[in-house]
Amino acid sequence: MTTPNRIPYFKPEKAGFFSNDRKWKKDVCKPLNNPQARILMDKAPSGWTPPPPPPKVEEPKAVKEAGKAPDTQLPDPPKPAAPAKSKDDDDDCRTPPPFDMLDLPDAMEKMGFYVAAKLSRRWFNGRKNVIGNASDRYPDDMVDSKTVSLAFTLRYGGAEAKLRTLINKGIYTDNAIKALKLDIHRFVSKQFMGQNIAFSGEIDPWRLSNGDIQKLHKDYQFQLIKVTDLETLDENAGPTDITASLGNFFYMAAIANAKIHSEKYYDYAGVAPRFCCRSRVEVTQIYVYARDSYSFADKPGGTSSQYLGHWNRYGMILVPAAVVADTINNGIGKRAATFNGVIIPTRRPCRLFMTTDSKSPLIL
Template identity: 35%
Template sequence: MAKVRKVPYYTIGSSVFHGKVWKKHDGSRGAVPINTPQKISYDRLAPGEAPPPPPTRPTANQSKSRQAEADKYKQLAKQSAKQHPKEPPKPQSDDAENHAAIPEFDLQDVPDAMDKMGWPIAATIARKWFTGPSHVYNDKADGEQPLDDTTVTIDWALKYGKVQERLNELVSADIRSEKALALIRHKVTEHVTKTFTGTKSTNPNLGFETAVINSDIRQFHIDWQIQRKMVDIFDTLDRLTLTDLSATLGNFILYAAIGKVEISKEKFFKYDRKPAEYCIDSVAKLTHIYVYLKDNYSFNDVDHSNSQYLGHWNRSGMVTSYILAANDLLGQIRPGWKMRLDHNDKLEKKEINWDYLSIGKEIDKPVDTRRRFFRKLFKKDVYWPVYNRTYNEWRAKHKRGEDFMIYSKPELRKLKTPIVIKLETICRPYFSTATGR
């Protein structure tokens, strides 16, 4: 029997001087790939799923008929074995061990594994997906979707990686871009126009503060967001290792929305118009904005023939083939390149074999890490590959699995320097004022 070649894998471990780090296990400490007809289990009932009805007991005649059918097939099998002698077993290849059965892993064990890895928010979000009714995200960013706006908070996200830096960039510079200023002017003008033309007061208070009305955060987002900032998975890492935030959201977007606006105005009449008009020239001062994050929690693949790899999992945790544990980290970079951040926060490329099991792609095999010298296929040592398609297959079987939008509740932040914008002249008919005749 050929000796199977072990392959390297990575785990997240602790370092005395560097905290959480990626640890490479290679050579004799590597993992053994497994060839098996067994698959990840989808058999456990989903939360709230009704068990199937018990099988009906066969009648005496049905039992007799079934036994006769079984005896018939046994006789046919014996005759076939005599005519076609059993072939000798095929030699084992050197890239994987052959096993008919290995320790089972049910996909619903992933949230428990996340808890053990110190990712409680990721575990909470994952359980929510399993619990909800079947729903596939339709890839429309502002479309109506189920949503969760309580589990993830902006303050929690700011604890990780460079998220605070990205928020500072959004608040200090990005919301003052030409495009953002044009959007602020448009949204404020629209609101002020509606207020001014909808009252008969000669001196209406046109300042306003926005809010999420009737918990409709989606509509708030559509009405008032003015700028966004992409936060990629690199920004969520802790010394290049995955965090609870990385596991929960991966890439996500920070948003800024209009919060409080002060309006100063000059009033005048236009008597040369028929009918005469009562008008204002006004200046808007944006003093506060709301900040929040938004992302979709779904398992859609851009390329259905190449489903996104989500790591190798068991009930205890995860190992991975990539140092940064996700396909999207590669992007358009060659698979043979290692990507890491240097002290200048730039991507640095170094020629190494950054894949495991094969170069350029994952393989759909479980692995045995063999951490115990004299025991194979120990439950804690066997890890199963999980892909986006794995979740979609589970959803198809159980009619559960709800993709949804994640929002953090908008938090009001005062701008150090208000944004001042001159609005267009706004007029209404003279007779609609309280002093008109």
């Protein structure tokens, strides 16, 4: 039975002295009834200069005179009797040590979340960047392709299962084939309508994108699958390093190599014949990469923020009531996200066939 004024929570403990695995042990705690127990924001991030304090304004003389104590001092009112203390009041904790927001990366490392700590430090020490539309290009210095590796994401069974679903099923769906056709159609149309060339040969989208991962994603990405934070929890339903690093993220598929065979022909179906180009495409390789936006923003019109645990300088605990409330308020796997930030490319063999037509507006 739970003690009155106590709430249950789960705290991580090492499974063994030589093990890095953690088990989540249930315990109870009493919420602090202390206004000083809060997360501070006093420390300045690296490279940030605080604004100068506002100039002091001297009070008018009339206000000073009004604030003076009267010559005749009135007796102090009688003090009210102190309320009787209960045993529960005696158990109140003292004010905990100060915990500043910039202490969070150190706490993440103590939890074993080393990748999350790196990303958090970069975010705290980085410059301001306002996210626009999901299709907007990010500044180059806001794209990180080194901190998170594909191998890191595949350490977690839920993420690995989603990647297998993407490459074994997702890339062969009707929607994926339709998106592939549009990607190839744009390339062939540009060659045919711009240079009057019915392109035949192999294309290397990475070279065509000049090694720009954002351009590759915009021009040749054709399928994705979402990995939610609930799918990267450990066997005890506790958060892992990838949960703390990325939360919800996406695996993406883009064209890595394709063979195109095109032929010109006349279309006589209309009033006047039209000079056209028909192409057959074989996609032989694809890129698979993870993509995520490292940002902290509540949904517009939302009633609460996403619950990310209760933290102090030593780590974190999870309160089930807060987890349930977050699930109800924000929805399971329905939180908004944009596709920019962490990018990890790799190659995966794949053979897909399609045909696409490019028709010139030129009337002959």
